[in-house]
Amino acid sequence: DQQVKQNSPSLSVQEGRISILNCDYTNSMFDYFLWYKKYPAEGPTFLISISSIKDKNEDGRFTVFLNKSAKHLSLHIVPSQPGDSAVYFCAASVNSGAGSYQLTFGKGTKLSVIP
Amino acid sequence: SQTIHQWPATLVQPVGSPLSLECTVEGTSNPNLYWYRQAAGRGLQLLFYSVGIGQISSEVPQNLSASRPQDRQFILSSKKLLLSDSGFYLCAWDSGLHEETQYFGPGTRLLVL
Numbered sequence: 001d002q003q004v005k006q007n008s009p010s011l012s013v014q015e016g017r018i019s020i021l022n023c024d025y026t027n028s029m030f031d032y033f034l035w036y037k038k039y040p041a042e043g044p045t046f047l048i049s050i051s052s053i054k055d056k057n058e059d060g061r062f063t064v065f066l067n068k069s070a071k072h073l074s075l076h077i078v079p080s081q082p083g084d085s086a087v088y089f090c091a092a093s094v095n096s097g098a099g100s101y102q103l104t105f106g107k108g109t110k111l112s113v114i115p
Numbered sequence: 116s117q118t119i120h121q122w123p124a125t126l127v128q129p130v131g132s133p134l135s136l137e138c139t140v141e142g143t144s145n146p147n148l149y150w151y152r153q154a155a156g157r158g159l160q161l162l163f164y165s166v167g168i169g170q171i172s173s174e175v176p177q178n179l180s181a182s183r184p185q186d187r188q189f190i191l192s193s194k195k196l197l198l199s200d201s202g203f204y205l206c207a208w209d210s211g212l213h214e215e216t217q218y219f220g221p222g223t224r225l226l227v228l
Contacts, residue, residue, distance in 0.1 A: 004158075031215075032215040034215070034216060034217075036219075041203075041222070041224065042221055042222065043121075043205050043207075043219035043220050043221050043222045044159070044205070044219045045219070046216055046217075046218060046219075049215070049216060089158065089159065091159075093215045096164070096172075100147040100164055100166045100172075100209075100211070101147075101209065101215045101217070102161060102164070102174075103149075103159075103161065103217055104161075105158040105159040105160075106158055107156075107157055107158040108158060
């Protein structure tokens with residue numbers, strides 16, 4: 001059972017426009033959500049996160065929105081740049097006890113920003 | 116600043132051979148450490164995590180094992196590799212201070228033939 005879903009495997013956006021990446025989850029115990037960006041053959045890079053007590057977090061061109069009632073979050077990138085082309089993973093966190101947190105990842109969305 | 120290292124970067128191994136992947140973290144103490152695998156076309160799957168030396172929790176039953184012989188060293192092993200063990204293996208850490216962001220290493224690409 002996939003607890004974190006990214007239903008769009010790919011997305012193409014024109015440079016300068018907004019990119020919106022979506023993520024849905026099923027486990028109401030998740031209390032923290034993260035977005036990672038990944039280039040081929042590299043480890044994921046942390047991008048932005050949001051606590052379940054908030055509905056929006058912004059960092060420069062990146063904004064994450066959380067709708068707890070719908071169990072949905074989205075990442076907005078404005079304006080999109082060619083260097084943003086990568087695979088974006090949504091992840092959700094739950095406290096697994098003893099101070100560690102388990103991240104559950106979606107399968108990723110490949111973003112292509114067209115110059 | 117903290118850095119995380121993984122080696123080797125790429126590995127090609129025959130079926131049935133042993134495996135040892137190493138991960139080390141610098142610039143932090145008492146981190147939580149994690150091993151993930153990304154199979155082709157799939158998301159990241161948590162394999163093992165460790166909250167301290169000698170403490171290993173397994174998330175997925177398999178022929179892999181993990182060990183943490185030192186505070187900032189995490190090792191992924193197998194006695195006999197299977198074809199299905201091919202994938203991209205990622206080590207990650209967090210501060211162990213109830214901060215929920217994990218930071219990933221560069222990964223090891225393993226191909227079992």
